Amino acid sequence: MQDPSAHDAHNGKLFIQTVGCQMNELDSELVVAALRKHGFQLTDDITSADTVLFNTCSVREHAEHKIYSALGRLKYSRRRRPQQVIGVMGCMAQKDQKLVFQKAPHVDIVVGTGQLSEIPGLIEDARANRGRHMAVSLARRDATRQTVAASFESYDPLRDPEMRPSAFQAYVRIMIGCDKFCTYCVVPMTRGPEQSRAPRDIVQEVHQLAAEGVKEVTLLGQTVNSYRHTEDGREYRLADLIAAFHDTPGLERIKFVTNYPRDMGDDLLQAVRDLPKLAHYLHVPAQSGCDEMLKRMKRGYTVADYREMMQRIHATVPDCAVSSDFIVGFCGETEEAHQKSMDLVREFRFKNSFIFKYSARTGTKADAIMLDDVPEETKRRRNVEMLELQTEISEEDNAERIGREYDVLVEGPSKTALKSADGEQGPLTQLTGRTRCDRIVVFDGNRRLTGSTARIRIDDCTATTLIGSIVTREFQHAPDGGLPILS
Ligand code: 5AD
Ligand code: SF4
Numbered sequence: 001m002q003d004p005s006a007h008d009a010h011n012g013k014l015f016i017q018t019v020g021c022q023m024n025e026l027d028s029e030l031v032v033a034a035l036r037k038h039g040f041q042l043t044d045d046i047t048s049a050d051t052v053l054f055n056t057c058s059v060r061e062h063a064e065h066k067i068y069s070a071l072g073r074l075k076y077s078r079r080r081r082p083q084q085v086i087g088v089m090g091c092m093a094q095k096d097q098k099l100v101f102q103k104a105p106h107v108d109i110v111v112g113t114g115q116l117s118e119i120p121g122l123i124e125d126a127r128a129n130r131g132r133h134m135a136v137s138l139a140r141r142d143a144t145r146q147t148v149a150a151s152f153e154s155y156d157p158l159r160d161p162e163m164r165p166s167a168f169q170a171y172v173r174i175m176i177g178c179d180k181f182c183t184y185c186v187v188p189m190t191r192g193p194e195q196s197r198a199p200r201d202i203v204q205e206v207h208q209l210a211a212e213g214v215k216e217v218t219l220l221g222q223t224v225n226s227y228r229h230t231e232d233g234r235e236y237r238l239a240d241l242i243a244a245f246h247d248t249p250g251l252e253r254i255k256f257v258t259n260y261p262r263d264m265g266d267d268l269l270q271a272v273r274d275l276p277k278l279a280h281y282l283h284v285p286a287q288s289g290c291d292e293m294l295k296r297m298k299r300g301y302t303v304a305d306y307r308e309m310m311q312r313i314h315a316t317v318p319d320c321a322v323s324s325d326f327i328v329g330f331c332g333e334t335e336e337a338h339q340k341s342m343d344l345v346r347e348f349r350f351k352n353s354f355i356f357k358y359s360a361r362t363g364t365k366a367d368a369i370m371l372d373d374v375p376e377e378t379k380r381r382r383n384v385e386m387l388e389l390q391t392e393i394s395e396e397d398n399a400e401r402i403g404r405e406y407d408v409l410v411e412g413p414s415k416t417a418l419k420s421a422d423g424e425q426g427p428l429t430q431l432t433g434r435t436r437c438d439r440i441v442v443f444d445g446n447r448r449l450t451g452s453t454a455r456i457r458i459d460d461c462t463a464t465t466l467i468g469s470i471v472t473r474e475f476q477h478a479p480d481g482g483l484p485i486l487s
Pocket of ligand 2: 178179180181182185186187188222223260
């Protein structure tokens with residue numbers, strides 16, 4: 001048998017850059033964990049890395065530009081390090097395939113979202129035999145649904161607890177792919193057909209994570225509330241799946257993203273109401289407030305349907321926070337259509353919204369048959385307008401919380417605290433955490449509170465953050481101190 005330490009020694013330093021969604025963050029975490037097992041050491045210095053990996057996103061053109069620019073910069077450093085292996089993985093690798101080699105000839109490896117388990121072997125191949133190495137899934141048109149689905153493999157190896165970015169938080173993938181085919185979206189092509197993982201595997205993974213000290217799991221799926229899997233003759237929807245692991249000892253909070261409006265069933269809302277570990281927070285992208293646009297986007301619902309869903313959410317879980325995504329400047333979006341989206345933001349007062357300028361994507365229906373006719377300048381103005389409106393709403397919403405108390409799951413030192421001289425500022429540092437409604441709270445406390453729940457009184461706020469202080473035991477027991485837990 002080969003001596004593992006000898007093997008480790010020559011695998012060298014690994015640099016990885018990740019762009020895009022939480023699905024990509026999880027993929028990177030799992031790939032890094034696998035490569036660490038093969039003796040790679042993580043570095044954040046790209047210039048000294050022996051292996052450089054880019055985990056990519058294709059949802060908007062901007063994300064692709066970012067990666068191609070980074071690849072361009074590597075061309076020169078590669079001349080100084082001829083042994084360096086450069087790999088492109090994820091959505092852009094699946095979408096562009098050989099085009100990656102054409103645009104960036106110094107790339108050695110292109111690996112799609114369904115072949116991540118092959119990365120250690122591909123790096124080894126690239127070292128042994130210079131040249132181009134590619135592993136990608138089948139295109140959706142090129143074979144039957146079943147064959148294409150089989151070529152997109154869910155990559156969820158057993159976790160290495162040391163590899164998680166946070167000791168007590170973890171992502172758990174419950175689905176891969178998407179079958180909704182919204183006309184603007186490249187995800188059904190880059191992530192393949194919608195496939196739900198088996199409840200048994202997910203429950204086992206959550207048990208394992210909780211046993212390792214994880215207190216919060218975030219279930220991931222492109223349309224997470226479309227989850228559907230039949231096991232032992234029983235059909236599991238998302239609410240059934242959550243019920244199957246909800247009581248796991250040690251687990252304290254459960255979130256799930258991203259939801260599809262049409263699949264927001266009453267059973268799921270009742271679970272959010274009745275199961276104490278579930279966050280009172282739903283991310284349900286509306287994308288537009290104009291029926292004509294929603295139809296062109298092929299979202300499968302009208303504004304009236306979305307309103308009906310919001311009414312059900314608030315009737316079942318009155319304090320539930322809802323956030324949304326919007327696309328501005330989609331093909332044919334008139335000023336009137338844009339104002340309808342603005343009205344939707346005013347009507348539903350989302351906790352926050354992610355707002356994107358439409359970006360035409362090769363391979364999508366919109367790109368094939370619609371005209372990207374809203375000028376860039378107009379897209380930019382609409383984006384700013386909507387962002388300003390949402391910021392105003394978020395600020396007012398946060399201001400209403402001043403003076404109230406919340407139970408906050410502490411995530412650790414805030415980014416500003418991390419930037420300041422590490423931990424030298426005495427026993428107290430600025431910590432960050434979230435309420436049950438997913439509102440971000442910062443407050444001063446001992447970093448040992450990380451992973452525990454602290455009672456915080458809100459003193460101030462910005463549009464994105466509540467600013468508070470720890471409620472001491474004495475205060476909590478004072479006759480006027482027992483404010484209700486609101487979030
Ligand atoms: N252009 C702009 N935004 C897009 N999104 C998806 N595809 C596009 C596109 N082609 C946005 C949607 C989605 C979020 C993840 O990205 O709002 O919910
Ligand atoms: Fe893209 Fe629509 Fe699927 Fe979301 S539901 S991933 S926007 S195709």
